Amino acid sequence: xxxxxxxxxxxxxxxxxxxxxxxxxxxxxxxxxxxxxxxxxxxxxxxxxxxxxxxxxxxxxxxxxxxxxxxxxxxxxxxxxxxxxxxxxxxxxxxxxxxxxxxxxxxxxxxxxxxxxxxxxxxxxxxxxxxxxxxxxxxxxxxxxxxxxxxxxxxxxxxxxxxxxxxxxxxxxxxxxxxxxxxxxxxxxxxxxxxxxxxxxxxxxxxxxxxxxxxxxxxxxxxxxxxxxxxxxxxxxxxxxxxxxxxxxxxxxxx
Amino acid sequence: xxxxxxxxxxxxxxxxxxxxxxxxxxxxxxxxxxxxxxxxxxxxxxxxxxxxxxxxxxxxxxxxxxxxxxxxxxxxxxxxxxxxxxxxxxxxxxxxxxxxxxxxxxxxxxxxxxxxxxxxxxxxxxxxxxxxxxxxxxxxxxxxxxxxxxxxxxxxxxxxxxxxxxxxxxxxxxxxxxxxxxxxxxxxxxxxxxxxxxxxxxxxxxxxxxxxxxxxxxxxxxxxxxxxxxxxxxxxxxxxxxxxxxxxxxxxxxxxxxxxxxxxxxxxxxxxxxxxxxxxxxxxxxxxxxxxxxxxxxxxxxxxxxxxxxxxxxxxxxxxxxxxxxxxxxxxxxxxxxxxxxxxxxxxxxxxxxxxxxxxx
Numbered sequence: 001x002x003x004x005x006x007x008x009x010x011x012x013x014x015x016x017x018x019x020x021x022x023x024x025x026x027x028x029x030x031x032x033x034x035x036x037x038x039x040x041x042x043x044x045x046x047x048x049x050x051x052x053x054x055x056x057x058x059x060x061x062x063x064x065x066x067x068x069x070x071x072x073x074x075x076x077x078x079x080x081x082x083x084x085x086x087x088x089x090x091x092x093x094x095x096x097x098x099x100x101x102x103x104x105x106x107x108x109x110x111x112x113x114x115x116x117x118x119x120x121x122x123x124x125x126x127x128x129x130x131x132x133x134x135x136x137x138x139x140x141x142x143x144x145x146x147x148x149x150x151x152x153x154x155x156x157x158x159x160x161x162x163x164x165x166x167x168x169x170x171x172x173x174x175x176x177x178x179x180x181x182x183x184x185x186x187x188x189x190x191x192x193x194x195x196x197x198x199x200x201x202x203x204x205x206x207x208x209x210x211x212x213x214x215x216x217x218x219x220x221x222x223x224x225x226x227x228x229x230x231x232x233x234x235x236x237x238x239x240x241x242x243x244x245x246x247x248x249x250x251x252x253x254x255x
Numbered sequence: 256x257x258x259x260x261x262x263x264x265x266x267x268x269x270x271x272x273x274x275x276x277x278x279x280x281x282x283x284x285x286x287x288x289x290x291x292x293x294x295x296x297x298x299x300x301x302x303x304x305x306x307x308x309x310x311x312x313x314x315x316x317x318x319x320x321x322x323x324x325x326x327x328x329x330x331x332x333x334x335x336x337x338x339x340x341x342x343x344x345x346x347x348x349x350x351x352x353x354x355x356x357x358x359x360x361x362x363x364x365x366x367x368x369x370x371x372x373x374x375x376x377x378x379x380x381x382x383x384x385x386x387x388x389x390x391x392x393x394x395x396x397x398x399x400x401x402x403x404x405x406x407x408x409x410x411x412x413x414x415x416x417x418x419x420x421x422x423x424x425x426x427x428x429x430x431x432x433x434x435x436x437x438x439x440x441x442x443x444x445x446x447x448x449x450x451x452x453x454x455x456x457x458x459x460x461x462x463x464x465x466x467x468x469x470x471x472x473x474x475x476x477x478x479x480x481x482x483x484x485x486x487x488x489x490x491x492x493x494x495x496x497x498x499x500x501x502x503x504x505x506x507x508x509x510x511x512x513x514x515x516x517x518x519x520x521x522x523x524x525x526x527x528x529x530x531x532x533x534x535x536x537x538x539x540x541x542x543x544x545x546x547x548x549x550x551x552x553x554x555x556x557x558x559x560x561x562x563x564x565x566x567x568x569x570x571x572x573x574x575x576x577x578x579x580x581x582x583x584x585x586x587x588x589x590x591x592x593x594x595x596x597x598x599x600x601x602x603x604x605x606x607x608x609x610x611x612x613x614x615x616x
Binding site: 048049050051052054061062064068069070071072073074075078081082083084085086087088089090093110111114 | 280281283307309311312313315316317319320321322323324325326327328329331345346349454455456457458459463464465466467468469
């Protein structure tokens, strides 16, 4: 991959562990970026032979097509249970789950809370775009009040639909959680921070001290019915106003 | 069998100990009567035998932990009782679709709904016809003694790993709770290597291993289904059935698990009264020993009496097997009620004395 282009050196390379399969993600979607930085970390830490990923139902379901590592596809909501099964029998390997908001914070809420409460030594990556993208833009547990989706066509209204769930805040309260942080992937700076958090999480996983949990507040231009640019602007203005970026729980000795 | 090694053990605990001796690497469970002793026994004895034992937050989580561990190449078992097995059906469908070996133990209780904690055989359809969504089967073994609760753990692991099909031990609350003398198998007699397809970390010298059940293109999904069906066809050679006194029997009882124990006693009582009664006991409920039953139905003037602790579930498979060669009658109790040998005897005598013609549909 270290090719020269008319004498210029290519400095932005595809990670070795990212496959050549064209991604199915919609234009402007954050998934592709997160897939990529995750594989950059795998490359840099040279852990391709020591890592197993779990991708459940949702837009994340096909991520195993893009990551050149061993992976399992889980039933809807059950990624952290599957990851638990993997990690318990392969305790020396790195294990992560890669889940969306419908998966992790609706149908899989029980598994999510109990996995973290047991302090499973895995990394859970939580892509929160506030919508069910794969099924065509239905209301998610994290959909903001007032946001229009195909199942909240007049805007989410708390009397009928309840409130958007800040599951990451719940996670941070659990003693099994070791490192809990919220990021985004819509600017170069944000991507760099996210990558650092992923790398840090895998370093922590070696310590066997508990679950690392990274929420990535993400856009969904298709589901939100916006251009990628509009989606990023709306995300910054609305989503990040409700889901504040930053660390929610850091290891005690670093406080 | 070395009689000096006899021990007295409860069915559930004997099964758990057998799983340890079979080299089980991980067990995931959730409490439910009448099988909690399996989880309890393994919680006490698992760790010192290097078995991962985890009490999950639900049956749904536990079956998905089984998926992860099986996909990572571990020999893994799970147990529950009827309502819990219902909760696991989605996960079992995924396990079947992903060709993942594992052993699932159903210590049945009476349903439907929350039902009762008393023994039942009402999950026969669920166990043998698929249970969850999609076209799939499990290998289903039905023990009728505590010794078979022990032995079938080994058989279930062996068959499940040979065919990459989840195997179920379909037993019930009575067999789980009763104590009988048994001989336990030795440690290390069922070797296990990590399979080449397991997700253990992608090595440089192989392609990545993906465990998935998602095949969007119908052309591919059909191939997945055809491959499963090919496997189920191959599995048909694994049928097992016990035949007692069937050669010259006028009435053949067909029963499995606990109802075969009861039928066995009813057979003895009938013989004391001079009625020639045999017992055909399917040991594998899937694959069902249909050829063996068909052969029995070719005997002159033979009648069948299916005895189950349900409303007549295996009855359908027996009827399909005899292909209208012989009448098939049924006796069953439901909802946790256990038929007595005398009740079955009364049914035998009624068939024998009054030559009841059963319309065989």
